[in-house]
Amino acid sequence: MTASVDSPAMDVTDDSALEARKYLASRLATKSTETSFRSIPVIDVQSSFSGTNEDRQAIAKQIHEACTTVGFFYITGHGMEETCNATLKLAKRFFNEVPESSKEAIHIKTSKYFRGWEPASFSSVDVLETKNPAKETKEAFNWGYEAGLDPTGGDGKYVELDGAVPDSKANLWPSEDAIPGFYQGISEYYGSTLQLCRHLCRLFALSLDLPEFFFNPMITHPGGIARLIKYKASENPQPLSFSIEDQEIGLGAHSDYECFTLLLQDSVPGLEILSPDGHWISATPIQGGIVVNVADFLMRWTNGVYKSTVHRVINRTAEERYSIPLFFSINYDEKVETLPSCISEDNPAKFPPITAGKYVLDRLAATVLGGYQ
Numbered sequence: 001m002t003a004s005v006d007s008p009a010m011d012v013t014d015d016s017a018l019e020a021r022k023y024l025a026s027r028l029a030t031k032s033t034e035t036s037f038r039s040i041p042v043i044d045v046q047s048s049f050s051g052t053n054e055d056r057q058a059i060a061k062q063i064h065e066a067c068t069t070v071g072f073f074y075i076t077g078h079g080m081e082e083t084c085n086a087t088l089k090l091a092k093r094f095f096n097e098v099p100e101s102s103k104e105a106i107h108i109k110t111s112k113y114f115r116g117w118e119p120a121s122f123s124s125v126d127v128l129e130t131k132n133p134a135k136e137t138k139e140a141f142n143w144g145y146e147a148g149l150d151p152t153g154g155d156g157k158y159v160e161l162d163g164a165v166p167d168s169k170a171n172l173w174p175s176e177d178a179i180p181g182f183y184q185g186i187s188e189y190y191g192s193t194l195q196l197c198r199h200l201c202r203l204f205a206l207s208l209d210l211p212e213f214f215f216n217p218m219i220t221h222p223g224g225i226a227r228l229i230k231y232k233a234s235e236n237p238q239p240l241s242f243s244i245e246d247q248e249i250g251l252g253a254h255s256d257y258e259c260f261t262l263l264l265q266d267s268v269p270g271l272e273i274l275s276p277d278g279h280w281i282s283a284t285p286i287q288g289g290i291v292v293n294v295a296d297f298l299m300r301w302t303n304g305v306y307k308s309t310v311h312r313v314i315n316r317t318a319e320e321r322y323s324i325p326l327f328f329s330i331n332y333d334e335k336v337e338t339l340p341s342c343i344s345e346d347n348p349a350k351f352p353p354i355t356a357g358k359y360v361l362d363r364l365a366a367t368v369l370g371g372y373q
């Protein structure tokens with residue numbers, strides 16, 4: 001099977017497409033009350049930067065609790081508030097000020113790696129309804145890791161999802177004339193977020209009973225696809241209803257593919273996450289909070305111990321909504337086996353070894369129209 005009509009073809013194995021479909025179907029069908037939840041934990045990570053080992057262990061414990069139940073949490077005290085606000089403003093400028101012709105010049109259909117501008121109603125993450133998927137209202141701009149965006153400068157070994165040596169033109173940037181300061185702003189945001197992700201990896205390691213620096217050798221040239229997203233205002237605002245009738249889907253129900261996602265959202269709600277008993281819970285934006293969620297690769301790597309929770313976006317408000325996810329992965333060329341601390345007699349290793357980039361690429365290509373999450 002290949003990806004799509006409009007987007008460039010990428011090979012995808014039937015296995016991965018099937019796996020993606022089965023997985024989402026099972027998640028949408030499950031009506032278990034065992035692990036149901038009604039709220040998303042907030043974790044203040046401030047003391048993990050300067051505090052003691054005990055401080056970091058205490059935060060790691062909260063992360064473990066959140067990841068084994070909800071699969072989502074907010075972090076505060078991360079020190080990125082200013083960058084977050086500036087980048088959300090930049091996103092608004094990109095969508096509303098850049099002329100259509102400049103966006104067309106960086107259209108995602110010209111990119112092998114799903115980079116560049118994606119018009120509204122272009123793709124769908126609906127892996128279940130492959131014949132007639134509901135088009136999603138989101139408009140997006142996608143980019144990926146470049147050593148020049150990494151404050152460490154990288155280790156010179158970055159490879160793309162398919163293992164290819166990076167092409168310096170893989171990212172499609174709008175011209176400086178079309179939006180002055182864009183590259184600079186994105187680069188500041190991306191650099192600080194990458195470093196925050198690396199810091200979170202230390203906390204994730206502790207949370208999994210692993211040595212604090214366990215993941216460090218695997219994040220020297222990490223995968224990090226990021227995107228700016230705009231969701232148009234609802235024509236039929238109904239803030240209190242979780243039904244989807246009369247509402248357009250901003251981004252369909254899905255789980256993310258990589259290790260974990262860091263998501264900035266502006267003050268307009270829209271993100272909803274699925275509790276295993278079938279209730280959708282609003283991940284309402286909180287002041288200074290960044291949403292963190294476990295993604296599928298990490299769920300596999302942890303033998304299912306950490307949960308990758310299904311979520312969707314529906315803008316039920318009369319305002320436009322902007323968000324900026326970064327999908328953080330370990331080095332794409334890293335092949336890993338189930339984490340030893342997640343194997344037990346009750347939970348023997350369930351998944352064969354996998355390479356990070358290959359896994360993400362297969363999942364990506366299996367989405368309808370080959371779009372991103």
Ligand SMILES: O=C(O)CCC(=O)C(=O)O
Nearest residue numbers: 229256271313323325373
């Ligand atoms: O826009 C959001 O709030 C969520 C975006 C998301 O889930 C994704 O892009 O995978």
Ligand SMILES: [Fe+2]
Nearest residue numbers: 255256311373
């Ligand atoms: Fe997502």
